């Protein structure tokens with residue numbers, strides 16, 4: 001149990017998609033003055049030093065944020081050179097990554113709580129859950145100075161209901177499990193169903209892997225069936241299917257109650273991400289939505 005460490009994967013193409021969607025959703029939500037709670041059920045360590053052993057073992061970030069970082073159009077856009085253009089949501093994400101790497105050398109990949117903290121206002125509460133003892137310690141240390149923030153070493157699936165609904169009745173909930181166990185898929189669907197009963201109007205973001213397994217392929221369908229209201233579902237394929245049936249082909253983000261503007265932002269940047277991150281002709285971006 002708990003063999004998964006996100007440091008092996010931080011900054012990979014799946015993280016890029018997740019973090020671009022997360023950041024844009026938060027930007028849109030904080031445009032309204034009412035307080036917003038941020039809940040991260042599987043928060044990870046908060047930030048990842050890319051030179052460390054785990055990141056260097058698989059160097060997945062080189063196919064993700066590292067690949068973007070190498071591009072001339074990214075460098076020019078970050079240097080604000082005239083004529084340099086990137087899709088807004090991608091540029092915003094990369095600017096936040098630059099905040100963590102101010103000399104321009106990519107050494108740190110911010111995780112979801114670190115990105116969220118950049119977008120939230122100082123008084124917006126954060127509720128972070130992480131089970132792994134080492135990652136929890138790192139997360140707790142990283143957020144020790146932030147007010148209105150709790151960092152708990154507990155099962156985020158089980159704890160979610162304890163923080164819903166939030167006092168402000170406005171929240172973005174990121175559910176980003178490691179899918180180490182087949183049971184995670186069913187548990188996720190059950191937790192989301194229960195969360196909707198407690199807090200029907202929340203904005204829920206669910207990351208999921210695109211694998212060749214049946215569980216993975218059925219998850220998006222199950223999430224759509226659960227959603228009573230508006231939803232959007234984006235999928236970024238970045239690697240070809242392997243003959244042995246293993247490996248990640250890409251990932252998806254399912255968003256329940258997407259803030260207005262998120263769908264368009266992803267339509268604007270998805271094809272660019274697929275072109276930039278797709279390997280061996282596998283780059284593909286799909287978007288589907290239901291906006292009643």
Ligand SMILES: C[S@@+](CC[C@H](N)C(=O)[O-])C[C@H]1O[C@@H](n2cnc3c(N)ncnc32)[C@H](O)[C@@H]1O
Pocket residue numbers: 002004005006015018040041042043044045046110111112113129130131132135154155156157176177178
């Ligand atoms: C995909 S990673 C999270 C990455 C992070 N959200 C980000 O984007 O930077 C999943 C994390 O969930 C943790 N984890 C696994 N099962 C958990 C559970 N039931 N409750 C809370 N955390 C869990 C793992 O230790 C791992 O750090």
